[in-house]
Amino acid sequence: MLTATKLVGGVFLSLTALYASYLFLSLHSTFTLTSTVYYINGLLGFWIGWRSIGFDPGMGGKWSIITGLRGALIFAVISAMAFGFWTVYVKLENFFIRDFDDILESWYKAFVEYFGLISAPDVLLVLVIGGCISGLGAGLANRYLS
Numbered sequence: 001m002l003t004a005t006k007l008v009g010g011v012f013l014s015l016t017a018l019y020a021s022y023l024f025l026s027l028h029s030t031f032t033l034t035s036t037v038y039y040i041n042g043l044l045g046f047w048i049g050w051r052s053i054g055f056d057p058g059m060g061g062k063w064s065i066i067t068g069l070r071g072a073l074i075f076a077v078i079s080a081m082a083f084g085f086w087t088v089y090v091k092l093e094n095f096f097i098r099d100f101d102d103i104l105e106s107w108y109k110a111f112v113e114y115f116g117l118i119s120a121p122d123v124l125l126v127l128v129i130g131g132c133i134s135g136l137g138a139g140l141a142n143r144y145l146s
Contacts, residue, residue, distance in 0.1 A: 004145035006054030009138035010046040013053060013071055016130025017045025017079070023123050040086075041079055048075045053138045060139035068135020072127045076118055084111035 021041040053071040058064040087110035091097045097106060118124075 003054070005057060005138050005142040006050045008141040009053030009057060009068075009071070009134055010050035012134035012137045013049030013068075013075060013130065014042050014046035016072065016126065016134060017041040017075055019130065020118075020123050020126045023126055024118060024120070027120055027122065028117055036086075040082055041075075044079055044082060045075055048078060049134055049138075053134050057135055057138035057142050059143045060136060064135040064139025064142075065132050066135070067138070068131040068133065069128065070131075071134060072131025075131075076115070076127060080111050080115040080118065083114040084108070 018038060018041065021037050025037060048071055052074050053067055057067045084107040088097070088103055088107045091106055092103070097103055
């Protein structure tokens with residue numbers, strides 16, 4: 001069901017994800033997936049903001065901030081998982097992986113590498129501040145518009 005709370009949580013976390021992706025790509029210029037990262041992270045940010053933040057954001061207080069930080073953390077983990085899946089897909093497409101054990105090992109290495117790269121201080125600061133703003137915005141939308 002479409003509510004203002006879910007929409008605000010989704011849009012704000014999506015904007016946070018897009019700006020974090022921009023910072024991530026500017027810090028790591030050798031990264032090959034430029035436009036794909038924007039699309040995937042923007043959609044993931046909207047979906048996670050819709051489901052995680054927009055579900056029960058509180059009324060605009062400290063619980064709204066905690067909900068926003070939870071959404072930003074969930075976004076970081078799911079984004080790293082998606083990058084791991086994309087890396088495995090590209091390796092399978094190019095026949096770099098032959099065994100099932102190599103699939104799991106390749107996914108785990110890509111997941112940890114991306115999660116390590118996303119933990120740069122600039123990107124973390126954007127995720128924390130954007131998560132707080134997303135939670136507060138959804139909480140205020142819950143208070144005044146629902």
